[in-house]
Amino acid sequence: MNSFYQTDIAANIMEAIAKEKKDMKVLNVMLLGKTGVGKSTLINNLFNERLAETGIGKPVTQDIRRYEKEGFPLVVYDTPGFELGGENAMNRLLDSVNSEIKKGYKSFDIEKSIHCILYCVSATSHRFEDIEVNFIKKFLDENKDVNIPVIIVITQALSKKDASELKSCIEAENLGVTQVIPVLAEDYEIDENTVIKANGLDNLADVIYEVIPEALKKTYVAVQKASLNLKVKKSHAIVVGAAASAAATGAVPIPIADAFVLVPEQVAMIASITNVFGFSLEKSAITAIVSATLGTAGTTVAGKTVVSSILKLIPGAGSVAGGAISGAVAAALTAALGEAYIGVMMAVAKGKLKIGDLSTSKGKKFITDAFKKALKLKRDSKGEPIEDAKDSKKE
Ligand SMILES: Nc1nc2c(ncn2[C@@H]2O[C@H](COP(=O)(O)OP(=O)(O)OP(=O)(O)O)[C@@H](O)[C@H]2O)c(=O)[nH]1
Ligand SMILES: [Mg+2]
Incomplete structure (x- = not known):
């Protein structure tokens, strides 16, 4: 593929990534819980940006601080613990929180509403105090009509036994919260030989996905980093959609010279998957991906053009007759490109491949192999x- 087409496609993909990002609705999450229970640590490990470190918390009211980062569609509302000020402090915080929630609710703007509340209780405290029970009860009672999901997160869950005892104890209060979930957000080092691995964050991430409003799910999948499963599922749905539309509308990649040029459906697919994983890729990485798949996948096959060597790999595709390929072949090509791309994103997410590797020969080989497979x-x-017939017989 000549470099003009590659850079052109990469530019289109970059543009589609930026546009989709800009159109993402802002997700609003509120944190509650005592001082030092691990609210900031939780947020920093749940989301792609360490908001609690890098973001500048702006005071919204005397009690509530708002954390956000330009270009990242997430706002975290952080609140102080009320444990030292007793009943008065509790009521004051309750008032601030309620009025913030009402403000969003009355605006009829989904981007101004609070979409989920994470109430944090530390497993190391071994108890859930009456004042906390009262706070949650009052809160839920006063916000019945708004119906915001409240998840109680048992933070610093170093011991499974302690966490599950605390969980039972909280559940026995029948508060009407969504769920009680134990989490260790960051590895905990006891000594240099003993480290308790972080755990539970993926489960929490999956539960949050279930309870937030439909309109915010796309944003959430992109901004969270704790559940790779959510990202993979969403990406597969994107690929299936793109492949089906390629088959149905005849949106076929067009063979030009000795390579394919992506049509808007495939460009949108790559852009959407990139956003699902939440990486910011340089144009050079995108160019490399395009060239390692549709551009040069077949150039090692002497004497064949790229188009026919790609098509040769697709079962039943035959060859290009007069530059046209069938809907089924277009679908197969689209799906293969999408799946290979998911594989690349997964490898980056798992740390097997660095973003910087994508434009090197190591990265290109990885991409080409995934695409061919x-x-x-x-x-x-x-x-x-x-x-395979063999696989389906097993069931
Ligand atoms: N290793 C480990 N340390 C944690 C975890 N959660 C909290 N901590 C530690 O506990 C301390 C308090 O955590 P923060 O995240 O600052 O708690 P916070 O609720 O935001 O505290 P305030 O904002 O002061 O109310 C810090 O030293 C954290 O490093 C965890 O999951 N793993
Ligand atoms: Mg904090």
Whole structure:
């Protein structure tokens, strides 16, 4: 593929990434809980940006601080612990929180509403105090009509036993919260030989996904980093959609010279998957991905053009007749590209590949191999892989 097409496609993808990012609705999460229970640590490990460190918390009211970062569609409302000030402090915080919530509710603007509350209790405290029970009860009672999901997060869950005892104890209060979830947000080092691994964050991340409003789910999947599973599921749905539309609308990648040029559906697919993973990629990385898949995947096959060597890998594709390819082949090609791209994003998310590696020969080989493997799968007319007869018999 000549470099003009590659940079052109990369520029289109970059533009689509930026546009989609800009259009993402802002997710608002509120933190509650005593001083030092691990609210900031939780937020820093749950989301892609360490907001509690880098963000400048702006005071919203005397009690509530707002953390956000330009270009990142998440706002975290942080509140102080009320444990030292007793009943008065509790009521004051309750008033501030309630009025903040009402303000959003009355605005009829989903981006100004609080979408989820994380109430943090430390597992190391072994108890859930009456004042906290009262706070949550009053809060839920006063916000019945707003119906905000409240998740109680048992933070600093170093011991499974302690955490589960505290969980039972909280659940016995029948508060009407969404769920009680133990979490150790960061590895905890007891001594240099003993480290308790962080755990529970993926479960918390999945539960938050279930309870937030539909309109914010896309943002949430992108800004959270604790559940790779959510990202993979969402990415597969994007690929299936793009492949189906390629099959149905005849949105086929166009072979030009000896390479394919992506049509808007494939450009949008790559952009959306990039945003699901929440990475910011340089144009050079995108160019590398395009060239390692649709551009040069077949150049090692002597004497063949790229187009026919790619098509040769797709079961049943035959060859290009007069520059046209069938809907099923377009779907297979789209799906293979999407799946290979998910593989690359996963490798980056798991630390097996660095973003900087993508434009090196190591990265390109990784991408090319993933693409070729995906091309070789047998697929139905919508581009979805058909399971091997042997595999389906097992069930
Ligand atoms: N290793 C480890 N340390 C934690 C964890 N959660 C909290 N901590 C530690 O506990 C201390 C308090 O945590 P923060 O996240 O600052 O608590 P906070 O609730 O934001 O505190 P305030 O903002 O002061 O109310 C810090 O020293 C954290 O490093 C965790 O999951 N793992
Ligand atoms: Mg804090």
